[in-house]
Structure formats: structure tokens, C-alpha cells
Amino acid sequence: MSAFNLKGKIALITGGASGIGKAISLKFAGNGATVHLLEYNSEEGEKTAQEIQDLGGTAHFHQCDVSNHQQVKQVIDGIPKVDILVNNAGIAHVGNIEGTSEADMDRLYQVNIKGVYNCIHAVIGKMKEQGSGIILNMASIASSVGIPDRFAYSMTKGAVLTMTYSVAKDYVEQGIRCNCISPARVHTPFVDGFLAKNYPGKEKEMFEKLSKTQPIGRMGKPEEVANLALYLCSDEASFITGTDFPIDGGFIKLNA
Template identity: 40%
Template sequence: MRLNGKTCLVTGAAGGIGMAMVEAFLREGAVVVASDLDTALLSERCAGLPGGERVLVRRLDVTDPKGIAALDASLADAGVQVNVLVNNAAAITIGKLLDASLEDLRLVLGVNVEGLFNVTKAFLPGMIGRGGGTVLNMASLASVRAMRERFVYSASKAAIAMMTRSIAVDYVADGIRANCICPARVHTPFIENYLARYYPGEEKERFEALSRYQPVGRMIRPDEVAAMAVYLCSDESAMVTGGSFVIDGGVMAGDQPLPEG
């Protein structure tokens, strides 16, 4: 198993990508601290997972430094030593600059940027003190390529990509590796909710259009993102740090949609 001996803390674990990571990490032998604001939903989704005896479900608000410190202390008291940190929790708003409010900006930057800062700042010292570890951050294709009507979200994800490189450069001598994953559109519950909210009655057509954005003709599955996460969190990627790993179905190679029919 590729993650034997690893203890992985995953934020935003109740969501589509987060839960796919929890499942993949368990299959590879890791102990997983699955954290989310919605512990009821998280507990429900973790119940009955193969390897579920290695899951610790914890509530975590990434915007609350005191709560993060309390989680760190409680895990230390229980002898749980995190050596893989996955910053997956995220917020998103849709719209151009003129559509965005200051509240939108503060919400998205608060979760995506400050949240990553808060959680990493809390857990990194322990990882360094134990000889090193891995930080994996969820960025987005929007961090490397401008996307329409994603002004605030794109700004936050671009910040994450550079924060990742900075962590990699600053702490490589301490045994810390840091990378980020940059997916295009992933088929998660967010997509369904987004279509229902913004395009009621047009969900099918809009879903097909979003799928065609990737030249392969479909959206990415959460388990495909999780497979990349397993590699980046395992010792197989020991020489990989400071990277932004695109998974996009060919968008960056040339994003011409598939023809109709």
C-alpha cells in the first residue's frame, strides 16, 4: 500500500473531491483525519467505508485559528501525528469583477487563501519537528488560465499556486514537499447545484456544454483527482515539490470543444 505509515489530514472532506481523497487514502493504507464544517454529513459519508476504522472525523472551520489550534492539540494528545496535509476546503462565487461584492471577495479569500494559511501554519511546525512531510493544496485550472466569470475564485486559486511554491522553496531543507493540483471542471455536487441555481430548466444542455469544455468530452471524476493526490502524497513523488499539476482533459493542450453529435 502506497500510503502505509502516513497520517493524512484532509480539509473539506465531505465534498466530492475531499471524500474521493479520503476513500483513496484509506485504500492505500493511510490513517485519515477527515475534517469539515458539516460533521453530520461527513460522518454519514464515512460510515461503512472500507478501512473506516482508520478514519477520524473532526469538525474544522479553516477560518478559525483557535479551532485549528485546538484540533492540532487534541490530535497530539491522542498520539495522532499528521505528516500529510491536504488543503482541500474551498469557497467559490460566480461572476466578473463588476458582479463581485466586497463580501464575495472576503468570503472566497477567507476560505481559500486565509484558510490554507491558517491550517498550514498550525500543522507545519509539527511536521518539521518530526522530520518532514507533505503539503498538498487544491488549486484549479483557474490558477493558470483565465476563465470567464471566475474573477474572485481565480484570484484565490492563483494565490494558492504561488503559496504552494513558496512553501516548497522555504521548507525543502526541513523535509517538506509542497505541490498543488489544478483540475478543470470536476463532476461534483457543486456542478449540479450551480446548474440548478443559475440555469433552471436548462440543466441538461448546460451540463453537456460544460462537459465539452474539456476536449476529451466529459468532466473529470473526483476519483481521478484523488489518484493524482495519492501519487503526490506518497513516497513515489519524493523528488516532486513546488509543482502545479494540471488535470484538465486536454484544455491546456488546445481547448476546442468536441463538435456536436
């Protein structure tokens, strides 16, 4: 167990069964937290919860659509105590404004913005009563710099960034910390699926091309984001709130 001990902590992780979310779930459970996975995909959610249990950790799976306010409330009301909320669930979209339909905009808003609102709204009362709590939101480098063909996605992640600042300001005196992480490209199953769908037969070539857009020369690993999340949700980060943490291989500063 690392220095960043979460023993005795109850952590709720949305989208916690794949990609970055799964890496965070495994990392938190491996460092002592009881993990509650809020996941839309039942098969993946059950599989990840079982994997954590097989490794000696404690995990509970809750099938949940984070865009559904009542469903989120019902799930979280059933968890007596929440020390940590990680708002990781989100969906991507590729396209400029002309390539973004009204349906696209509505779908991204419902998951990426309203989903974060729903979860924070459901836990904030518990955290106030406890006099403590940690909220960690997953934003993106697209929150703060222009990325080609990411119009709707950038809009939603910009909202996540500013929600982070607002919640941190409003609840700092109640002992609640709120920060966000802004990754650049991270190698997740979404990336593999995107390449297979859009560049059949050229997946390796395009993967290398996308990797080289990061100044460090590669994509990030989900485990690297999970390591940062572990620190920010540990007692070692108790003096940190209202802050965005890019984890981007130098993308923001070195591409200027």
C-alpha cells in the first residue's frame, strides 16, 4: 500500500468500469477504499467489481445512468456515507459546430454536464453533514485550449472546469475539497474503437500519429491518471482545492 492511504474511505466513482475510471477504481480499492462503481454498462460494472474483489479489495456495483437525476439520487441515497466522489463518466464527440447536430449537443450535455451536476447534487448534503468530503471531476485539456473538431466536447468539459471552481468556492468552509484533472490523449478502449471505426487497416499508423501530437511522444496511460487521482483524494492533498491539474505530456505549455 502506498503512502496515499484511503483505508476506511468510501469512494464513489462514475464510469468506474472502463478506461480511466477502471484504473481509478482499481487504484483506490488497492489503497484501502471501499469502492462504489456507478456504471451504465452492467456487464463491465459487474466484471470490474468482481476483479477488485478477486484482488482482495471491496467493491459494489450500481447500474446507473448518470444523466438520470432520480436514478442517481436513488443510488446515492442508498449509500450511507460518501467520502470521495470521482465524476469520471463522460462521452466524447468529434466534430466542429457544423458537424454537431442538436441531438449531439443534447446527448453530451446530459452526460458530461448534467451527469456531473446530478452526482454532486446528490452527495453534497451528505458531505456537509459529515463536515468533510472530496470531489474530483474529470475535465480535459479541451477545457482550456482549442482542440480541432471538439466543439461540443470542449463546451462540456469547459463547464466541468468552471463547476469545479464554483463548488470549491461555495463549500470550502464546510470542509469539502473540489478539484479536477485535465488529461490529454490517454490510451483507453475508446481510442482503439475510434481508430478501428474510422481508420480500418491503418490503426497502427494513426495511433502513432496521434501519439506524436503529445510533446512527450506518447499517449498517457489510465494508470498515470489514476495515480494523480489517488493523490488528490488522499489526506496528503488536504491543502489543495479549486485547482485544475493538467496531465498532458506537455501539451498545453509546450505546444504554445
